[in-house]
Amino acid sequence: xxxxxxxxxxxxxxxxxxxxxxxxxxxxxxxxxxxxxxxxxxxxxxxxxxxxxxxxxxxxxxxxxxxxxxxxxxxxxxxxxxxxxxxxxxxxxxxxxxxxxxxxxxxxxxxxxxxxxxxxxxxxxxxxxxxxxxxxxxxxxxxxxxxxxxxxxxxxxxxxxxxxxxxxxxxxxxxxxxxxxxxxxxxxxxxxxxxxxxxxxxxxxxxxxxxxxxxxxxxxxxxxxxxxxxxxxxxxxxxxxxxxxxxxxxxxxxxxxxxxxxxxxxxxxxxxxxxxxxxxxxxxxxxxxxxxxxxxxxxxxxxxxxxxxxxxxxxxxxxxxxxxxxxxxxxxxxxxxxxxx
Amino acid sequence: xxxxxxxxxxxxxxxxxxxxxxxxxxxxxxxxxxxxxxxxxxxxxxxxxxxxxxxxxxxxxxxxxxxxxxxxxxxxxxxxxxxxxxxxxxxxxxxxxxxxxxxxxxxxxxxxxxxxxxxxxxxxxxxxxxxxxxxxxxxxxxxxxxxxxxxxxxxxxxxxxxxxxxxxxxxxxxxxxxxxxxxxxxxxxxxxxxxxxxxxxxxxxxxxxxxxxxxxxxxxxxxxxxxxxxxxxxxxxxxxxxxxxxxxxxxxxxxxxxxxxxxxxxxxxxxxxxxxxxxxxxxxxxxxxxxxxxxxxxxxxxxxxxxxxxxxxxxxxxxxxxxxxxxxxxxxxxxxxxxxx
DNA sequence: CCTTTAAATATAAACGCTTACATGTATATG
DNA sequence: CATATACATGTAAGCGTTTATATTTAAAGG
Numbered sequence: 001x002x003x004x005x006x007x008x009x010x011x012x013x014x015x016x017x018x019x020x021x022x023x024x025x026x027x028x029x030x031x032x033x034x035x036x037x038x039x040x041x042x043x044x045x046x047x048x049x050x051x052x053x054x055x056x057x058x059x060x061x062x063x064x065x066x067x068x069x070x071x072x073x074x075x076x077x078x079x080x081x082x083x084x085x086x087x088x089x090x091x092x093x094x095x096x097x098x099x100x101x102x103x104x105x106x107x108x109x110x111x112x113x114x115x116x117x118x119x120x121x122x123x124x125x126x127x128x129x130x131x132x133x134x135x136x137x138x139x140x141x142x143x144x145x146x147x148x149x150x151x152x153x154x155x156x157x158x159x160x161x162x163x164x165x166x167x168x169x170x171x172x173x174x175x176x177x178x179x180x181x182x183x184x185x186x187x188x189x190x191x192x193x194x195x196x197x198x199x200x201x202x203x204x205x206x207x208x209x210x211x212x213x214x215x216x217x218x219x220x221x222x223x224x225x226x227x228x229x230x231x232x233x234x235x236x237x238x239x240x241x242x243x244x245x246x247x248x249x250x251x252x253x254x255x256x257x258x259x260x261x262x263x264x265x266x267x268x269x270x271x272x273x274x275x276x277x278x279x280x281x282x283x284x285x286x287x288x289x290x291x292x293x294x295x296x297x298x299x300x301x302x303x304x305x306x307x308x309x310x311x312x313x314x315x316x317x318x319x320x321x322x323x324x325x326x327x328x329x330x331x332x333x334x335x336x337x338x339x340x341x
Numbered sequence: 342x343x344x345x346x347x348x349x350x351x352x353x354x355x356x357x358x359x360x361x362x363x364x365x366x367x368x369x370x371x372x373x374x375x376x377x378x379x380x381x382x383x384x385x386x387x388x389x390x391x392x393x394x395x396x397x398x399x400x401x402x403x404x405x406x407x408x409x410x411x412x413x414x415x416x417x418x419x420x421x422x423x424x425x426x427x428x429x430x431x432x433x434x435x436x437x438x439x440x441x442x443x444x445x446x447x448x449x450x451x452x453x454x455x456x457x458x459x460x461x462x463x464x465x466x467x468x469x470x471x472x473x474x475x476x477x478x479x480x481x482x483x484x485x486x487x488x489x490x491x492x493x494x495x496x497x498x499x500x501x502x503x504x505x506x507x508x509x510x511x512x513x514x515x516x517x518x519x520x521x522x523x524x525x526x527x528x529x530x531x532x533x534x535x536x537x538x539x540x541x542x543x544x545x546x547x548x549x550x551x552x553x554x555x556x557x558x559x560x561x562x563x564x565x566x567x568x569x570x571x572x573x574x575x576x577x578x579x580x581x582x583x584x585x586x587x588x589x590x591x592x593x594x595x596x597x598x599x600x601x602x603x604x605x606x607x608x609x610x611x612x613x614x615x616x617x618x619x620x621x622x623x624x625x626x627x628x629x630x631x632x633x634x635x636x637x638x639x640x641x642x643x644x645x646x647x648x649x650x651x652x653x654x655x656x657x658x659x660x661x662x663x664x665x666x667x668x669x670x671x672x673x674x675x676x677x678x679x680x681x682x
Numbered sequence: 683c684c685t686t687t688a689a690a691t692a693t694a695a696a697c698g699c700t701t702a703c704a705t706g707t708a709t710a711t712g
Numbered sequence: 713c714a715t716a717t718a719c720a721t722g723t724a725a726g727c728g729t730t731t732a733t734a735t736t737t738a739a740a741g742g
Contacts, residue, residue, distance in 0.1 A: 047459030055393050075426040
């Protein structure tokens with residue numbers, strides 16, 4: 001069996017509690033004993049058992065990261081590794097460990113969260129998505145378990161700490177850009193409608209159109225998963241319309257990629273025939289043909305801020321609910337063009 | 342405080358040990374009591390405390406995933422999320438949790454591994470890289486801690502369980518493809534030389550050249566990190582040579598991406614002016630211009646197999662060291678072309 | 683030199699679970 | 713009917729920490 005606090009105590013000729021205090025660097029222990037104990041620890045190669053510690057202090061110094069059900073598909077979109085990267089950085093600095101969800105379906109993910117929470121596996125949770133009527137978020141609220149969400153909560157907005165972009169403005173701005181370029185038939189390709197990010201971005205799109213006196217056409221609005229295939233399918237649908245759009249506001253780079261591919265299959269050129277704007281500024285948005293005009297939402301920073309908020313919440317009791325808005329910027333590249341009939 | 346096994350016991354009118362046995366679904370408990378106890382658990386909303394359990398059984402039902410130091414940079418290359426995805430799938434099926442390293446530098450990563458191991462945070466570890474004289478691997482061997490590596494161990498190959506591709510053959514085949522196309526001046530752009538994957542792929546490249554009676558030129562060999570910038574820098578160097586290569590064997594898609602970008606900056610066309618082959622078959626290799634001829638190493642499967650091996654190892658004592666070779670296949674796309682002087 | 687007070691360390695009771703062993707009860711055996 | 717044999721459950725001792733409380737020791741005060 002591994003060396004325990006008792007072995008160290010024996011070797012150093014002190015009580016286990018003293019060793020424990022040395023570990024915690026308590027001021028109640030004299031310098032001398034500290035030295036002696038530390039020496040004993042070194043010599044025996046002592047390392048604390050986290051489980052025992054966690055049990056005693058009822059905490060785990062670990063945070064759980066929850067990706068949309070089936071991390072399997074989630075990890076396909078570089079958005080998640082990138083937030084994870086941000087979260088990891090902060091976790092590392094603050095010496096927290098990272099537990100990541102492994103997915104499956106909604107039900108399984110829910111079970112996993114319960115295990116994390118009830119099982120005291122993690123001290124807090126970062127939710128990497130936000131949608132309406134989410135059982136997991138409800139559960140966390142109900143249990144009063146510390147968590148922050150990356151994205152805007154569907155309800156209880158005021159009492160939940162979250163980090164987000166100003167998606168409405170971003171979407172509005174990008175849509176206006178298209179309008180400024182003379183486009184009037186502008187489609188919207190968004191994520192599934194249960195996601196708050198989708199509704200926000202749609203809202204911005206709508207506002208821009210309305211302000212420009214353009215009617216919002218239902219058949220110009222398509223919602224689906226954030227992936228390539230969805231982008232492709234969306235194009236197929238849109239091009240079938242009597243009046244196909246001349247521009248598209250797309251809310252995810254992976255989707256945009258699919259859109260570009262499909263346009264090509266249809267023999268259409270972007271931006272010559274159709275202009276598109278995108279969201280996320282994944283590195284891939286620079287390498288597509290054409291490079292995408294996209295909203296840089298600073299994914300990495302979202303992760304950093306999310307983790308920071310959570311850890312503050314964990315460390316100071318009764319930390320008030322916070323909201324942090326990470327600024328976006330639009331990367332103008334070459335996927336849009338002035339409309340010439 | 343949360344509801345414990347004792348509360349359940351009291352409510353069901355049994356001893357705590359009985360409750361524990363019900364949880365473990367021991368055959369020693371009668372159906373009747375099981376029902377009664379389960380009912381009590383439901384009613385009280387009981388959930389086991391993992392820390393207590395782990396402490397008692399000295400295990401954690403969690404596996405650690407170690408990415409190269411600084412997950413920060415690691416996560417930039419889609420390779421890692423993709424293995425993670427595979428690992429996650431298996432972890433999920435077998436109800437293991439996933440602990441991921443958060444990086445920093447080599448030293449910090451080493452500390453983190455020690456914390457995982459000594460602290461009983463995880464039952465086993467998956468190493469997502471393999472390089473020579475790696476302190477972490479040495480440590481795990483030394484401690485006889487269960488682990489598997491994704492990649493080929495630098496030493497103790499026979500006694501360590503690992504999953505890998507046949508990188509030598511893959512590289513050889515892809516190089517031969519270039520040779521068959523009439524290329525003679527073929528450069529090699531690989532990862533850092535401490536990585537086993539780099540030496541293996543270089544070996545295959547070398548063998549192919551030698552078998553074709555082509556001399557291996559030192560100035561045609563460049564080694565650097567697996568990322569875009571490295572690819573760019575490599576091109577800059579190679580094009581400065583008196584006899585610049587007409588083809589390149591590149592060992593990573595991200596690098597290839599950099600290569601393509603830089604060639605373009607130099608006004609060179611791939612494959613018209615220079616042919617390249619790549620490795621990994623990341624989704625991005627389909628969307629570059631031109632789409633890359635690349636080795637599909639089946640990253641997801643590497644993850645699946647790695648996790649499977651580890652879990653087998655954990656579940657059956659004295660599981661022998663295994664080696665699993667995930668087959669590769671070459672995706673012939675359009676980044677290579679017959680050499681026409 | 684005895685009493686106070688402060689500083690340093692020890693004792694022991696948690697934390698919530700598992701499990702070897704002990705105990706009790708019902709059934710089968712001769 | 714006494715005894716052996718299962719079967720079902722209870723008892724209690726860990727697992728390795730932390731921490732409130734108690735105890736010892738040393739310094740200070742009168």
